Amino acid sequence: MFDTKKLQVPIPAHLEIPEGGVVESPKPDGEQDQFPSGGWRILRSVIDQERCTKCLTCWLACPEPCIELAEDRSVSIDLKYCKGCGCCANVCPVQCISRVPESDFKGDVEFMDEPF
Amino acid sequence: MPKKFIPGLAAAANAAVQADVDVISSYPIRPYTGLMIQLSQAVANGDLDAEFVHGEGEHGQLAIVHGASLAGARTMTGSSGVGVTYPMEVYSPISGDRCPVQMVIADRTLDPPGDFGQEHTDALSTKDQGWLLGWASLPQEVYDNTLIYYRVGEDPKVLLPQMNCHDGYFVSHIANWVNIGEQSQVDEFLPPYKAQRPLDPLRPVGHGPQIYANQGPALEATRFNAIWGAREVIQQAVKEYNEIFKRDVDPFVELYHMDDAEIAIFIQGCHAHTCKYAIDDLRKEGVKIGMVRPKWIRPFPSPEVAEALSKCKAVGVVETNNSFGASGYAGQLTPEVCAALVKGAVKVDKVPQVASFMAGLGGHPVKIEQFKFMAEILAKGAKGQFDKPTYWVDLECEVEM
Amino acid sequence: MAVNEITTWACGVLQDTNGRDVSKVLGAAAGKEGKDIWVIDNYADLPDRVNVPVRKYCKISDEPIKEKFLYENHHPNIVVLMEDVYAKAYNILKGAPKGVTLVVNTNKDFDFVLDMMAANPDKGKIKKLAVVDASSIAPGVDRDLMDIEGAEGGSQIGKGIGACLAAVVAKVTGVVSLDNVMAVVANKEAAKKAVDSVKVKEL
Numbered sequence: 001m002f003d004t005k006k007l008q009v010p011i012p013a014h015l016e017i018p019e020g021g022v023v024e025s026p027k028p029d030g031e032q033d034q035f036p037s038g039g040w041r042i043l044r045s046v047i048d049q050e051r052c053t054k055c056l057t058c059w060l061a062c063p064e065p066c067i068e069l070a071e072d073r074s075v076s077i078d079l080k081y082c083k084g085c086g087c088c089a090n091v092c093p094v095q096c097i098s099r100v101p102e103s104d105f106k107g108d109v110e111f112m113d114e115p116f
Numbered sequence: 117m118p119k120k121f122i123p124g125l126a127a128a129a130n131a132a133v134q135a136d137v138d139v140i141s142s143y144p145i146r147p148y149t150g151l152m153i154q155l156s157q158a159v160a161n162g163d164l165d166a167e168f169v170h171g172e173g174e175h176g177q178l179a180i181v182h183g184a185s186l187a188g189a190r191t192m193t194g195s196s197g198v199g200v201t202y203p204m205e206v207y208s209p210i211s212g213d214r215c216p217v218q219m220v221i222a223d224r225t226l227d228p229p230g231d232f233g234q235e236h237t238d239a240l241s242t243k244d245q246g247w248l249l250g251w252a253s254l255p256q257e258v259y260d261n262t263l264i265y266y267r268v269g270e271d272p273k274v275l276l277p278q279m280n281c282h283d284g285y286f287v288s289h290i291a292n293w294v295n296i297g298e299q300s301q302v303d304e305f306l307p308p309y310k311a312q313r314p315l316d317p318l319r320p321v322g323h324g325p326q327i328y329a330n331q332g333p334a335l336e337a338t339r340f341n342a343i344w345g346a347r348e349v350i351q352q353a354v355k356e357y358n359e360i361f362k363r364d365v366d367p368f369v370e371l372y373h374m375d376d377a378e379i380a381i382f383i384q385g386c387h388a389h390t391c392k393y394a395i396d397d398l399r400k401e402g403v404k405i406g407m408v409r410p411k412w413i414r415p416f417p418s419p420e421v422a423e424a425l426s427k428c429k430a431v432g433v434v435e436t437n438n439s440f441g442a443s444g445y446a447g448q449l450t451p452e453v454c455a456a457l458v459k460g461a462v463k464v465d466k467v468p469q470v471a472s473f474m475a476g477l478g479g480h481p482v483k484i485e486q487f488k489f490m491a492e493i494l495a496k497g498a499k500g501q502f503d504k505p506t507y508w509v510d511l512e513c514e515v516e517m
Numbered sequence: 518m519a520v521n522e523i524t525t526w527a528c529g530v531l532q533d534t535n536g537r538d539v540s541k542v543l544g545a546a547a548g549k550e551g552k553d554i555w556v557i558d559n560y561a562d563l564p565d566r567v568n569v570p571v572r573k574y575c576k577i578s579d580e581p582i583k584e585k586f587l588y589e590n591h592h593p594n595i596v597v598l599m600e601d602v603y604a605k606a607y608n609i610l611k612g613a614p615k616g617v618t619l620v621v622n623t624n625k626d627f628d629f630v631l632d633m634m635a636a637n638p639d640k641g642k643i644k645k646l647a648v649v650d651a652s653s654i655a656p657g658v659d660r661d662l663m664d665i666e667g668a669e670g671g672s673q674i675g676k677g678i679g680a681c682l683a684a685v686v687a688k689v690t691g692v693v694s695l696d697n698v699m700a701v702v703a704n705k706e707a708a709k710k711a712v713d714s715v716k717v718k719e720l
Contacts, residue, residue, distance in 0.1 A: 007445055009508050021229035039606025040568055042528065083568065102602045103625065103633065109606040111636035115562070115570045121548060125667030147560075150667030157668070222667070232560060285560050286586040289667045386586050393583040481587045517591045 035116070038109040041084035043099040045077055051096035058088035058097065079108045117296050124255040124287040127294045128220050128280065129154035131262035133164045134302040138189035138309075141180035143171045145199040146232055147284040148222035152194065178203035178210065178219075185215035186323055188314030190266065193217065196284055197224030200238040204245075210277050211246030211339065213323050216269035216309065217277040218262070219247075222288035225478055233479010234284035236385065236437035240413065240448045246339055248278040248346065249414040251384045255292045257411075258282050260357065260365055263297075263306055267353045270309045274346045276339075283436075285479065286386045297361050305360045343415050350412070368417035370409040373399060374424050377406030379494040380468075382425070382453055383434035384410050387475070387482045391434075394487035405491055416452050422460030425453070429498035430469045432490050436476040445505040446472030471502045475509040481517070482509070489513040520578040521692045524593040525682070526609055528600045529562075529569035534661040538679025539597055540575035541664075543686060545674065546697035547577040555582050558665065559589070570603050577692055595690055597682050598622060599651075604630065610639035618645040618690050622652060622682060627718045647689045649715040651681035655707035675702030681711030688712045 047058075054073040059065070066078040067088065077088070089097040122130070129151050132140075140159070142152035158164040167184070171177035174195050181191035195203075200221055210217055221239045225231040236251070243249055248269055252258040258280070265278035282288060297305075313321045327335065347368075354367040372392055374380065383391055388409045398405050408424045410417055425431050435447030444450030450472045457467050473490050476482045486509050493507060523543060527536030537558055544556040555576040562571040574590045576582055592612045598604055601623035610617055621630050627646055634640050659677040675683065680702040687698040695712065702708050 004445075006504060007506070009511065012511060012514070015511065039603065040570060042568060042600060042602055085568070102605070103623070103629075106632070106635075107605075111606060111608070113608045113611055115603075115607055121544075121554075122669050123667045126669040129668065147667065150665065153666060154668035283586075285588075289558060289560065290585060291556055291669075292585075390584055390586060481584070483584055517587070517589070 036080045036110045036112070037083050038080050039112060039115065041082060041102045041109070043084050043086065044079075044102045044105060045082070045084070045086065045089050045097050046100050047075065047077065048096040048098070049074065051094055053094055055093060057091050057093060061087045061091045063087060080110060117298055119293045119295055121291050122255060122294055123150070123289050123291045124252070124258040124282050125150040125220075125222065125289070126154060127255040127259040128262050129158065130294075130296055131259045132192050133158050134297070134299055135190065135263060135266055135306055136164070136308075137166055137192045139167045139169065139181060139184035139191045141169045141171050141177040141184075141191070141193045143174050143177045143195070143199065145174070145196045145224075147224060147234075147288050148194045148196040148220065150288065151220055151222075155192075174199040174202040175206060178206040178217075181217045182206060182210050182213070182215060185210070185217050185311075186213060186315050188309070188311035190270070190309040191217045192220065194220035194222070196222045197238050198227050201226065201241060204242065207242055207245035207247060209324060214275035214342075215277055216266070216275055218265055218269065219277070219279050220262070221279055221281040222284040223281060224284045231478050232285065234286060234436070235477055235479065236281070237439075237448070239279055239281045240437050242279065243414055243448070246276065246343070247414065248276050248343070248412070250279070250281065250412040251410075252280070252282040252287065253384070253386045253388050253409065255287060256294045258287065259294050259296065260363070263302065264350075264353055264357055264365075266309075267306050267357075268346060268349050271349045271353075272312065274342050274349050275312075276342055276346065283386045295361070295363070301360050305357055346415055366411060368410070368412060369420045369424065370411065371424055372407040372409070374406035374408060376404055377428055378404040379430045379432070379491065379498050380406045380408055380425055380428045381432045381434060381487070381490060381494070382408045382410070382421070382449070384413075384449070385436060387434070387436065390482060390484055391487050394484045394491070397484070398488065398491055403491060403495065405494070413452070416456065418456040418460040419462055421453060421456045422462040422464055425457060425468060426462065426464040428468045430471070430494045432471050432473050432494045434473045434475050434490070438474075438477070444470075444472060446474060469497045469502060471497055472506040473509050474506060477510055480510050483515045485515045486513050520576060520582070521595060521690075522590040522593040523575040523577070523595040523597065523686065523692070524590045525573040525575075525597040526599060526603050527571055527573060529571045530565065530567040530660070531658050532599050532678070533571065534659045534664070535677045535679035536571060536573040536599055537664060538674050538677070539599075539683045539686070540573045541674045542680060542683035542698055542702055543575050543577065543693055545701040546687065546693040549697045549700070550693060552693075553578045553580065553582050555585055557588075561588055570600070570607065594618065595620070595686060595692065597686060599678065599682065601625070601630065601633070604637070605633045608637055608639060610637060610642055613639060613642055615642045616644040617642050618647070619643050620647045620649070620682060620685055620689060622650070622678060623648055624650045624653065627716070643720050645689060645717060645719055647685055647715050647717045649681065649685050649711050651678040651685075651711055654678070654681055654710045654714070655704060673703035675708065676704050677707070680704045680708045684708035684712050685715045688715065689717055
């Protein structure tokens, strides 16, 4: 009689995937390492730290979130992930964030084979 | 009219406009949404005089066309993937009430997980609901099928709804040359829909009543007779289509190099065209291989399939679908082919060895090299026995793109 | 057998129509010359997100293209960058053979573009580099939502920077004749200006 155990399909190691394709949630202080989305950026937000009042509105508004808060309440943008949406520049009450073409800067993004 | 270079959904929309559909119900789901985008534009521009109703979900979509068809309208709807399985409840009433609704399906893998690529499981899982069901493999065929299915489904001897299926993205989005007929040719081929007992306040009728148990068998038998009687109507309709549009459409199956084939590949959908190029290469090397492409799944062209495959020593059924645990250890087409070989109207003296190839799952492309891999296995099987019933081509023969 | 694979990198939604236009214009021109064409709106890049890099594909071949049911161009020999900054972060030349032609929509010069690609391991494969400032020749966002997702019958093709870049590709590579491109684009003025102002460098 045909042994149906022989029907088991061997799956190549590099294509292994857990049941249902379930994704374990990201570690709390880790990063989504596979998707550094900085390369999507076409306009970069540049914060004028002299005029910044440290109100933290931009830090709250960032949808990513990729604005980092330092101990002295100053903010900086995480260029590895910032997609350049401009929400921060839009909400800044003192308009100290300017939008500069990304091509004016060298580097600051991770080089990747594929966009996704 | 000169040929147009358009994708499958545009071809279906062109045909629907020429067929002058009366009621369209929509709900967006990728990849079939383009059809509704174009039809809504045609209605807005005045190119098509139709009621365009946006359903609250796919279930609503089908219920809308059910009612419209009962009122005597020529209707069109569509969906993809899980949008095809959501209205499962409504398919049987539409078929049982004999409403010739047409549903254009651009296949998509069923969830989970989210996958835009195509698999035939979505439409195939409705094959028991009493609808005519068939696949187009190129945008040209999507155009042809839209018109032919209306003609067949609305015929008074048939009166059954139709699912006009094609591969999502590969046929729905990739453009190819399509001969669009003149409006006069379409009018000649496809007469307006005449419902036999439409809902009409001056002539009241009741559709879908409760019945006594002893009425059950006869009622089911009328639909059985209708769908098998559709074979004659299909032949007649395709003959008329070829005459009017000056084309050469096969009514039931497409055969490629089957006259002297010792091994054969049974495949439906767009990848059949890639398969033909592989067969050309293999024939140059002296391999006697052929291909059978079914154009219909319901009614299944059992006589044609049995006759074409009866002379082969080995047959490979390519499955771009799944039915976990099915007889045949593969998908949904293997049992259909095996039944045709055992119980087709044609008596098959020596039933060929049958192997199944799971290929193109999840929307993965299938390349010529993979068809040659299948042919190699079939050649070995023709000499003896296959070493296993099912081969997962996507996993066993990974090809560099 | 000459199979030309043309991949266009554009910015999601804002440059979607123009990105598709590059493929469609080249495809339509090649169709007039009796070549076999494969024109695809990418499926995997999910183009309905603004500012996401999306790719549009086109294949032009003298002989019938055997494998049409694919998602991407895996070996592009012509790459068109509608948004120059993508060259910084992504390997736009992935899979390209030696001798690839790169056409960039930028207001900067050759050295700047090559500098931006400093991290790209395939940089040495570029044979011809063409720069043209299409964004100032035909400004404006062209958002035509008709010709997407398998629908067709929208307005004409080649109304904006797509026309400029397609014409430049024809002029620089000769994959289709420039006359045929001019015949199919709607904005002939912009296409002509782009062809007149393009700068080409052999590497």
